[in-house]
Amino acid sequence: MDGKGKITVRCKDLCKTFYAKNRKQDEENEVIRNLNLEVRENEFLVLFGPGQCGKTTILNLMAGLVEPTSGEIEVNGKKVDGPSKDRGMVYQTTALFPWMSVMKNVSFGPRMQGVKKAEWKKRAQYYIDLVGLTGFEDSYPVKLSGGMQQRVGIARAYCNDPDVIFMDEPFGHLDAQTRYLMEEEIEKICSKEKRTVIFVTNNVEEAIYLADRIVVLTDMPTTVKKEYMIEIPRPRDYTSKQFLSLREEITQCVEISGTFEEAGHGDE
Numbered sequence: 357m358d359g360k361g362k363i364t365v366r367c368k369d370l371c372k373t374f375y376a377k378n379r380k381q382d383e384e385n386e387v388i389r390n391l392n393l394e395v396r397e398n399e400f401l402v403l404f405g406p407g408q409c410g411k412t413t414i415l416n417l418m419a420g421l422v423e424p425t426s427g428e429i430e431v432n433g434k435k436v437d438g439p440s441k442d443r444g445m446v447y448q449t450t451a452l453f454p455w456m457s458v459m460k461n462v463s464f465g466p467r468m469q470g471v472k473k474a475e476w477k478k479r480a481q482y483y484i485d486l487v488g489l490t491g492f493e494d495s496y497p498v499k500l501s502g503g504m505q506q507r508v509g510i511a512r513a514y515c516n517d518p519d520v521i522f523m524d525e526p527f528g529h530l531d532a533q534t535r536y537l538m539e540e541e542i543e544k545i546c547s548k549e550k551r552t553v554i555f556v557t558n559n560v561e562e563a564i565y566l567a568d569r570i571v572v573l574t575d576m577p578t579t580v581k582k583e584y585m586i587e588i589p590r591p592r593d594y595t596s597k598q599f600l601s602l603r604e605e606i607t608q609c610v611e612i613s614g615t616f617e618e619a620g621h622g623d624e
């Protein structure tokens with residue numbers, strides 16, 4: 357990244373408070389406070405922060421699934437005011453349609469838009485091949501491993517041809533081995549199919565392995581704490597000196613946020 361280029365996503369003074377009514381009183385949960393963020397075209401941006409700081413809420417706001425309390429979000433210069441096919445989502449649990457084959461799951465978006473069969477089949481096959489699932493077109497999700505299901509979820513997001521893809525801890529439920537494999541896979545896919553990706557993870561190694569830039573978030577109410585441009589050449593070596601020293605620095609940056617001190621006094 358050279359810091360130039362078109363901005364795909366812009367969050368300006370973004371705030372989100374959830375209000376819940378309980379029997380005794382109205383409760384407020386201020387999750388995001390004045391978050392400012394710009395994400396450039398084809399950038400792989402990782403949101404990294406303490407547990408429960410509001411990472412998923414930020415993605416949901418950008419995806420138009422949740423409304424901000426104040427502030428604005430723009431995608432390609434257009435105000436976000438609801439979900440759109442220009443914004444794809446890959447979830448932690450795959451959220452596939454269990455009654456649909458891999459082909460039908462991947463092609464779901466184009467089919468819903470009325471794209472002709474020959475075209476959606478071609479497009480879906482391209483992404484099925486890209487994620488390494490050639491031969492599994494007619495399989496159903498239940499027959500696939502967790503890693504394979506995530507591949508379907510990724511192919512489905514790409515097949516809709518979005519401008520930006522949000523990935524919410526997509527490998528969080530996978531075993532360590534599969535997770536490493538998927539990190540390599542997603543890197544290959546992203547270098548072949550350039551897209552703006554905003555990726556949430558709690559795993560510092562995953563963040564450094566994948567990111568062009570890591571945005572470290574504060575505790576709740578969350579905002580940007582610090583940003584790191586990751587300029588280590590790809591594919592990255594988890595054991596290199598540069599990787600390890602960055603891991604140390606970013607881990608400390610998150611720990612200093614006070615999560616752990618507060619956790620110690622949680623029951624007082």
Ligand SMILES: Nc1ncnc2c1ncn2[C@@H]1O[C@H](COP(=O)(O)OP(=O)(O)OP(=O)(O)O)[C@@H](O)[C@H]1O
Pocket residue numbers: 374375385387406407408409410411412413414558
């Ligand atoms: N729809 C909602 N209604 C009320 N509160 C919500 C809602 N969605 C999220 N929250 C609250 O927002 C806070 C942040 O949750 P969120 O899931 O965004 O954090 P996170 O950083 O993604 O968590 P994790 O580290 O577990 O992935 C939590 O206190 C949660 O209870």
